Amino acid sequence: MRPIVQWQLVNDPFGDPGVYGEFMFEKRAVLFDLGDIANLSPRKLLRLGHVFVSHAHMDHFAGFDALLRVLLGRNLRLYLYGPSGFIDRLEHKLRAYTWNRIRSYGENLVLDVSEIGPAGPSARASFQSKESFGREPLTPAAREEDTIARAEGFRVRAATLDHEIPCLAFAFEEERHVNVWKNRLAEEGLAVGPWLRKLKKAVLADAPDETPIRAAARGDEETHTVERSLGELKRTVLEIVSGQKVAYVTDVVYHEDNAARIAALASEADILFIETPFLHEDAEAAAKKCHLTARQAGLIARRARTKRMVPFHFSPRYTGRAEDIRREAEAAFAGTDETAALR
Ligand SMILES: [Zn+2]
Ligand SMILES: [Zn+2]
Structure with missing residues (x-):
């Protein structure tokens, strides 16, 4: 199944860092970091909830002002999180x-701001x-x-x-998706109805398989209620992704x-x-500026066993050498860089 949220870097890897995630079937989006956001259209900014x-x-x-300018005069609530x-x-x-x-505007823009300390949310205004x-x-x-935000369909740690x-x-974590196979529902003699919402809820709450579920069954003229176990329904009519x-x-x-x-x-x-701001040949400069090298980033991604790694935030000193940075990061990530010993 296609993912529900689509992700993109806000800028070229040499530009300000930032990642925008847009929900495909809803007018909702999240943003990581708020530097130069001129590449995001007002339509995209207006979708931001977090x-x-x-x-x-x-x-x-530095992009906070640009965002505020677009949101002013709207009835919106935006959640912001920072250290x-x-x-x-x-x-x-x-x-x-x-x-x-601004008091005379009919609309109200609410900024709901949370501070995250080492032990979790520490202040809010x-x-x-x-x-x-x-x-x-x-x-x-x-x-x-380590969860700092929860909203419909996702949480952020x-x-x-x-x-x-x-x-x-x-880390943005989408909730599991519970899909109903409509054709199998019919094969089981069951009917669609509000009970399916309760069924999905029970799955997402990790209710035990023996939990009884009151399902709507097709009768000759009208539907009636039958009882099935959650485990049976999971096997027969649900797909959990x-x-x-x-x-x-x-x-x-x-x-x-x-x-x-x-x-x-x-x-x-x-x-x-x-x-991946630096190449590893400049590891000393990277350490001095408190940044990673491409090789270090690749090794961390490998250690985390991530499926995909997207390097960004390249130092302008490597203008024209983006491929060198990507190659170094990829080699460490793939484990093909035999010289990848860290100092
Ligand atoms: Zn930076
Ligand atoms: Zn910094």
């Missing part, structure tokens, strides 16, 4: 403008346009292992990494602790977007 910011270096956060200190930073950006006119974007404290979401400063990496997992990792220094955290977060991801 924005995840790894850290507040300019190339990851410790993020609410203050966002408030400073909002305070830079004059908002005397909202800023509403009808309140001239005054800061309103909210209770942070309950801690739930985070890890705090070392980039001299704390920097967040994210695991959802996609996509990880986003950027701006991290190479050391064992970071590598282990990334490998755990991105474990068996379908796609890992991972930064």
Whole structure:
């Protein structure tokens, strides 16, 4: 089955980092990092429900104003997530403008902002346009292992990494899809109806196979209710497809602790977007600037057993050498680089 969310880098790999994920059958989208977003049309920006910011270096956060400009004057709620200190930073950006006119708008734009510390959500506040974007404290979401956001159909987990400063990496996990085989339903003498929604819910809640389900059965004239076990229905009329997992990792220094955290977060991801700013011949410069080399990124992706790796965030010093970066990362990922020993 085709994945429900389609992913794209916002910019060329030499441009500002960012990844946009768009739900195919709904007007919904998520964004990782908020640097230069001029490549995203207003239509795409208006679909955003969740924005995840790894850290507040300019190339990851300078696009906030451009996003705000497009969203103003709309009835929307946007959830934003960032590392410790993020609410203050966002408030400073909002305070830079004059908002005397905005109270009279009929529409209300709500920014719901969460800070993610090493132990999970640590602070939360909202800023509403009808309140001239005054800061309103909210209770942070309950801690739930490393899950920082949940919405219909997906959750997002985070890890705090070392980039001299704390920097967040994210993993987007789609819920499993439960599909009903309509033809098999008919073969089983069952009818469509609201019971199917309850059935799907029971599957997603991992209810035991012996759970009784009241199903609608076809009669000669009208439908009646029959009882079937969840396990039987799973075997006969359902197809359960695991959802996609996509990880986003950027701006991290190479050391064992970071590598282990990334490998755990991105474990068996379908796609890992991972930064490769430097070639390994410049490993010293990479370490000094707290970034990965292409080889280090490839080795981490291999360790995480991800299915696919997409390198990005190339340093401008390699303009014209994008293929060298990709080749080095791919060789380490595929395990064909025999010299891939890390210092
Ligand atoms: Zn960066
Ligand atoms: Zn950075």
